[in-house]
Ligand SMILES: Nc1ncnc2c1ncn2[C@@H]1O[C@H](COP(=O)(O)OP(=O)(O)O)[C@@H](O)[C@H]1O
C-alpha cells in the first residue's frame with residue numbers, strides 16, 4: 001500500500017504536520033506518474049448527494065478537485081442531491097417515492113428538484129471551490145443546450161410491454177458538450193446539475209449517475225469516478241466486490257443483489273465503460289480525500305466496473 005494511502009486512511013488530516021518531511025516528500029513524489037499519465041485528461045466525478053452530507057468532507061472534496069485541476073487534469077463534476085431533495089420535500093409535507101432508483105416527479109416535486117439541485121446544492125459546491133481558490137462554474141442542462149431530455153418511458157417490470165408514468169423524469173436525448181469544453185479549456189471547473197430540458201422548454205429530473213455516465217462518454221473521459229456513501233458494490237453476503245464484469249452485473253441485476261440507487265449507478269457505469277471511458281470506479285465518498293487516493297495513488301479501492 002502506498003505511503004499516501006496509508007496515511008490518508010489512518011491519520012486525520014489535521015495530524016499530517018506530525019509526519020516527517022522525508023515521508024511528506026515521498027508522498028508527493030509517488031503521485032508523479034499519475035500526474036504525468038492523466039495530464040490534460042478529463043476526469044468526470046459524480047458527487048453523490050449521500051457523499052456530501054458531512055461539512056468537513058465537503059471542504060476536502062473542493063480542495064481535491066482544485067488540486068486535480070492545478071496539476072493539469074480536467075475535472076468535471078456532476079452532482080446529485082437525493083437526500084437534500086428529500087429534506088426539502090419533507091418541509092412541504094411530501095415524501096420522496098422511488099421506482100427502480102428513479103424519483104417519481106410530479107409538477108410540485110419538479111419545482112423543488114430544480115430549486116434544490118440547480119440552486120442550493122450546485123451553488124454550495126461552486127462557492128466552496130471558489131472559496132479555496134478554484135474557478136468553478138455551475139451549469140444545468142439548459143446552459144449552452146448542454147442536456148436535451150425527453151420524458152422517460154419506464155418499463156413496468158410486472159407487466160412486460162407496459163410502461164409506468166413517473167412524471168417529469170427525463171432520459172437523455174442529446175448532450176451538447178460545447179459549453180463544458182469551452183470552460184475546461186480555460187481555467188474553469190464545470191459543476192453540472194442533472195436537470196435536462198425538452199424542446200418545449202419543460203425541465204426534467206434526471207438521475208445524476210445517468211448524466212455523469214453520458215457526460216463521461218461524450219467528453220471521452222479518461223476516468224469516471226462515482227462517489228457514494230458505501231464502500232463499493234456488495235455481493236449477496238454483503239462482501240465488497242472490488243471488480244465487476246458485465247456478466248457479473250447481469251447476474252446481480254437478475255438475482256436482486258443490486259437494488260435502489262445502485263441500479264442506475266451500475267447501469268450508467270457499465271454503459272460508460274462500454275463506450276470507451278478507460279476506467280470506471282464506484283468509491284466511498286465518506287473516506288477523506290478518496291478522490292485523490294483514487295486518481296493519484298496505486299491503491300485500488302471501491303469497485304471497478306469492467307466493460308467485458
Ligand atoms: N449490491 C449493492 N451494493 C452496495 N450498495 C447497494 C447495493 N444495492 C443497493 N445498494 C444501495 O445503493 C446505495 C447507493 O445509491 P444512492 O443512495 O443512490 O447513492 P448516491 O446518492 O451516492 O447516488 C447504497 O447506499 C446502498 O444502500
Ligand SMILES: CC(=O)N[C@@H](CCC(=O)OP(=O)(O)O)C(=O)O
Pocket residue numbers: 047048049050079080081082083085101102103113169170194205206207208209261
Ligand atoms: C430521477 C431521479 O431520481 N433524480 C434524482 C436526481 C438527484 C440524484 O440523482 O441524486 P443522488 O446522486 O444523490 O442520488 C432525484 O430526484 O433524487
